[in-house]
Amino acid sequence: MKLLLRASSLVHAAHCRNVLRAAGIHAELRNTWLAGAAGDIPFQESSPQVWIDEGASEKEAWAVLNAAANPAPGPRWHCVACDEWHEAQFAACWRCGRGNDA
Secondary structure (H helix, E strand, C coil), rough: CCCEEEEECHHHHHHHHHHHHHCCEEEECCCCCCHEECCCCCCCHHHEEEEEEECCHHHHHHHHHHHHHHHCCCCCCCCCCCCCCEEECCCCCCCCEEECCC
């Protein structure tokens, strides 16, 4: 395994791991419960980390994370049930829960 990134929070690290796994890149979290030790051990050693397999491409992993952080813009869609407008990344209406039928 090799270190890909150190995150500022466990939530961010877990999200990155989930995005990588969804793309077929095996990733795991480390230092998930060391936040309480910050100060007793170096900060860099206590922050949550995302590790990938030794054979995995760091370049590909970063490309996946960058694509997730900067999605391509798509057309907005209109919910016919409640008249609410939504950005393309939403598959269901936040107001009424109806799916995007477009």
